[in-house]
Every structure is written in C-alpha cells, then in structure tokens.
Amino acid sequence: MNGGRGGPGGGVEVWSEHSVPGPSATNLADLLERILDKGIVIAGDIKVDLLDIELLTIRLRLFIASVDTAKKAGIDWWETDPAMSSRAARSELLEENRRLRERVELLEAVEDGSDDPDGEDGLPPLRLRTRKREYPRR
Amino acid sequence: MTDTAPAPATAHDRPAAAQDGPATAHDRPDRTVATWVFAVGRAYGAEDLAGAAGLSAAPVRPLAFAGLTAVVQDVPAALFGREALTERLSDPGELERCARAHHAVVTAAAACGPTVPMALATLYLGDERARAALTADAGRFRTALERVGGRVEWGVKVYARPDAAGARPGVPAGGVPGPDAPGAGRAYLERMRGVQRAREEGRSSALRTAEEVHAALSALAVAARRLRPHGPGASGERRTQVLNAAYLLPESGADRIAAAVEELRGRAGAGVDIETSGPWVPYSFAGEA
Incomplete structure (x- = not known):
C-alpha cells in the first residue's frame, strides 16, 4: 500500500540491516x-x-x-549421531554397507561395458575381466 | 529490454494501473501485498506501533476487527508466498532475522497493553481476508487476552553440567596406571564403573532438582507450562537440559521469581545450573495448550 515497495522485480530490500531493533540478546x-x-x-x-x-x-x-x-x-538424527547414541554404531555399519553397495554397483556398471576402467574421481583404477569386446553392440 | 523499464520505487498510494510491468489486478484487492499479522490486542494507536520496523518497509499498523485490534504490516506478496517464504525461513540467517523482527513488533505492541502473539508467518491475502479470519477466532483472542493481561512470562531452564560428576570416585588419587602397567585392565574397569556411577548420581540429582524447581515456581505462578527440553548439541550446548519451563506471573512478579530462583540455586548445589529468561510477552500462554 505504502512504503518503498518497488515495482515488479524492483528488488525491494525487505530486511535491511537496521530493520531489526529487537533484543538481539534474546x-x-x-x-x-x-x-x-x-x-x-x-x-x-x-x-x-x-x-x-x-x-x-x-x-x-x-x-x-x-x-x-x-x-x-x-x-531422528539424534538417535543416529555417534555423539548422542549407541545406536550410532549400528548406523555407521549401515552407512558402510551403503558405501559398499554403491561400490559394487559401480563395479558392475563398469563391467557392463565402459571403456573407462580407471573409474571416476578418487577411486582406484578398476581392473576387471575385460570381456567388453565380446558384447554385441547395441 | 525495451518493454518494461524498472518501475519507480515510490508507490505511496495505489493508483490504478499506474505501474507497468507484468499485469497485476489493481482493480481487485492488491495482489502484490500480503498482510502479516504479528499480534492481537484490545486497542493500539498507529503512533504506538510507529517505532517498530517489522518485516518490510511498510509501516506496522493497527487493524480493527470485532472490537479488538490486530497488529499488521503489508509485505510484498512475491517474497512472502508459500514457496518463497518457506525457502526464506529455511535459511537459518533469514529465519533468525525474521524471528527477531516478528518478536520486536510483538514486544513493542505488548508495551501498549495486553497482547497475544501470533505464531510466526500468519499471513493473509489482504486486510479483508485477515479481518475475516481474525473475526472468526475473536472468542479465542478474548479468552487469551483475559489470561495474559497484566502478566508476563518467565522462562526457566535447569541444566546438569557434564563435569558435575564431581570427584570421580573411581579414580585413584595416585594417578592412572599406563596401559602396559600390571593391573591396568582392572583399574580401567574400576574407573569406568566410578564414572558411570557418578554420572547416574549426577543425572538423578539433576532431575530431582528440576522437579523441585518446577514445583516451587509453579506455586508462585498464575500458570506454568513445561516446554520440551532442548536436546544436547543445541547451540553448542554441552550441558544436559533437565527442565525447560515457562511461568506466567504478574508484571510485578520479577522480584519474587528472582528471589525464588536464587534460593533454589543455593539448595541445588554444584553441578546444576538454573537460568532464567524474561520477562517475555506470554507466548507460551497465548494458545490453549
């Protein structure tokens, strides 16, 4: 209605640094x-x-x-935070499990015919049975 | 590039279709502003609220409804739509700024008379919609105003300090044998048992203190509410919060609660902290539960 409302896209400053005189100590x-x-x-x-x-x-x-x-x-992160709960140990196992599963998927994907056995960032080169030339071309 | 130059930022009144840019329905209630409701009281003058900044550049102003008065402000609808606002409030910095701005207006309003604060982000598509919704709940507001009038809220928290396990009864005074020393295993177990015992004692004594504090302060208060204790790790807190409570007291009750807390501190002894905050506008006593 009034006040410094700009036009559409006018870049109204909604919260200026000085707009909050509130008790910041709260x-x-x-x-x-x-x-x-x-x-x-x-x-x-x-x-x-x-x-x-x-x-x-x-x-x-x-x-x-x-x-x-x-x-x-x-x-329920507080139940899975190592600092907060003994359940965390279990969750760390789950986490490791998940990482391993990802790794396996990656390996399988590579085996499925990538020409780049050196893998992606950070992972050591993957040396697999390279039968890829035997696969029929799609 | 050529069709819409930025509109001049001086929209002091609302001329019909005076601005260019994407068509907004200026003939209907202005869809570019929303009405943010901070609080409800019996009566406020415009000058009572002039000092509060709120959330936008528009003035914080009174809005009359059903014999009561809400404290409201126009905010740009584009920035306060569902998605924009959710996103904004999901940013910790913005959430804090918004929370403090809301709180500052609530506090300013409460300085003028009994005030019931609204939960954060109570928003309407214009004054008429706000008035209709507020009117529908006028009964609740009257009851709440009756409850909080002339009263303030004090927050009290009780903490158990992690170092409060005290003298670690299981630890031999002569120092701990190294890992290779004979008897190291047994000493370790002894030590752990001692630590465990001390921790349990500290915990149950802190919980006892919490109950005592709550009972003593509830007896002083018009009403008392227990809030959920903050979890460990909140704001980097290392102590365990065993009581988080709010007490509704007469405005003149500051000395009484201070004296009571001082006495409770003396009784609680080391290892337990009792902290107060307030006076608050009675947020915790605005709602029914």
Missing part, C-alpha cells in the same frame, strides 16, 4: 521455540509449512523444540 533457541511452537495459531491464507522449517532447523541443530513433531515426521 537466545535464539528460546525465541524460536516460542514463535514457531507457541503463540496463537489460526488458519492463514498463505500456508507456510512451519514443520518443514522446524525440521530444517533441527537438522541444523539450532534447537530441538519439537522432538515429537520431528519423530512423527521420521526425523
């Missing part, structure tokens, strides 16, 4: 748990999924205000 985690989790919630026109934001924030470890919410969404 602990961010305290603040976020209050304004994301508390306050009155009524249906808005523009639905911003605060859950998404929370999950991201959680992943970034800014805070964990809504562990239950996160759990419902299947986010």
